[in-house]
Amino acid sequence: QEASQDPAEETWLPSLMTETPAEGFDLAVSMARKAVTTTQTDIDALHALRPNYAHDPQSLIDVSGVVADYFATVAAANDYWRE
Amino acid sequence: QEASQDPAEETWLPSLMTETPAEGFDLAVSMARKAVTTTQTDIDALHALRPNYAHDPQSLIDVSGVVADYFATVAAANDYWRE
Amino acid sequence: QEASQDPAEETWLPSLMTETPAEGFDLAVSMARKAVTTTQTDIDALHALRPNYAHDPQSLIDVSGVVADYFATVAAANDYWRE
C-alpha cells in the first residue's frame, strides 16, 4: 500500500478511537482540515483564503457537511460511544 | 487523540443517545450548527450571514442535507429507537 | 440531551417505523422539509421561495439527493421492510 514515509505523516492519525463524542467531533474536524492541507500544502495560501469561506454561508454549510462525513466514520469506529 | 481542553467544549456533546427520534433530530441540528461555529467562531459574523442563507433555497436545501448526514449517525447510534 | 420542550415538537417524529417503503419515502420527504422549517421558521418566507427552487433543475436534483439521505436512514430503521 502507498504508506506515507514521513514519520510525522504517520502519527497525525494514530487511531480513530476517542474517549467521548466531543473528542470524536474534534477528530473529524481535524481530518477535514487535513484533507485540505494535503491538497493545498501552502499554509499561507490557505490562510489567505479564510476570509472568503469564513464569511460565505454556502461554504460554512458545506464545511459542516464534510465534518459530518468524517464524524460518521469516527462514530462508527467508536461504536457510537455506547456505554 | 486531540482532546479538546476547554471543559465547556467537552460537555456540548456528552453522548449521541436520545430518548426519541425528534430529540435525535434536534441533536443533529445542533451538531450541524456546532461545525459551523467551530469554523467561524465570530457569532456576530454568523448572525450577519443569516439573511443570506435563510432566504436562499439552495442553502436551505443544503442545510437539510447536512442535518440528514448527522441524523444518520445519531439514528444508528440509537439503533433507530427500535422498541 | 437538548430535548425539545414544545410537545408539538416532540410528536412530529414519534418513530422511524413505517408500514411500507412508500410511507418511509413520505417520512423522508417530511424530515427533509422539517430541517428546512427548523432553519427558516417563517413559512411565508419559505412559500415565497418556492417558485425559485421548484423551477430550478439543480435545486430539484439536490432535493432528491437530500430525500435519499433521509430515506437511507428510514430504510435501515425498518430493516428495508424485508418480509
Place this chain on the structure above:
Amino acid sequence: QEASQDPAEETWLPSLMTETPAEGFDLAVSMARKAVTTTQTDIDALHALRPNYAHDPQSLIDVSGVVADYFATVAAANDYWRE
C-alpha cells in the same frame, strides 16, 4: 406515521426487493425521479426544465450522485444480490 392516502401513491414503491442489480438500478432511478415529482408536481413544468439539466454536465454528474445514494439503499436492502 404520515401514511400517503392516495392508493396509487402507496403502490409506486411496494418493495425495495429486485431480482437483479440492473433492476435495482432502475428502481433507484425511479426513486430519484419520484422525489423530484413529489417536490414539483407540475409534469409540464418539469419537462420544460429537461433541456437545461440534460445538457448541463454539472447537473448530469449530480443526478448520477443522487442515483448512487438511492442505489446504495436498494443494494443493501437486497443484500447486494449475493448468491
Place this chain on the structure above:
Amino acid sequence: QEASQDPAEETWLPSLMTETPAEGFDLAVSMARKAVTTTQTDIDALHALRPNYAHDPQSLIDVSGVVADYFATVAAANDYWRE
C-alpha cells in the same frame, strides 16, 4: 418491480461482485456513467459536453465524489475483498 424489458439493459449489471478492488473501482466508474446515459440518452450530446466537465476542476472533483458513492456500495457488496 419496474424491471427493464430490454435484455441488453438487463446484462449491463449482472452482479456487483468483482475479483479485485481495482475491478470494483472500474465497475463504480461504469455505474456512475450509466446513470448519466440513463438520464441523457443522446451520446453525441454527451460527447459534446466532455470539454466542459473534463477541464472544470469542480466537475472533476464532483465526478470523483460520485464514483466514491458507487464504490462504497460495490466494496460493501464484495465484503471489502477481505482475504
Place this chain on the structure above:
Amino acid sequence: QEASQDPAEETWLPSLMTETPAEGFDLAVSMARKAVTTTQTDIDALHALRPNYAHDPQSLIDVSGVVADYFATVAAANDYWRE
C-alpha cells in the same frame, strides 16, 4: 465484469487493507485522485487546472468531502483499525 485489461491498471489498488488510519487516509486521497485521472487522462491538462482549485475554498472543501467518502469505505474495510 468489466475487468481492466491493463496490468498496471490492476495493481494500482491491490487491496483496501492498510496498517494504520494514516495510511488509510493516504489511500483514500489516492483513490480520490484516481477517479479524476480516470475521467481526465491528460495529466498536463490536470496540472494546468491546479491553480484554480488549489486556491478556491469551495473546491478545497469539496475535495475534503470526497476524501471523506473514500476514507469511510477504507475505514470500514479495515474494521476501523480496531486493536
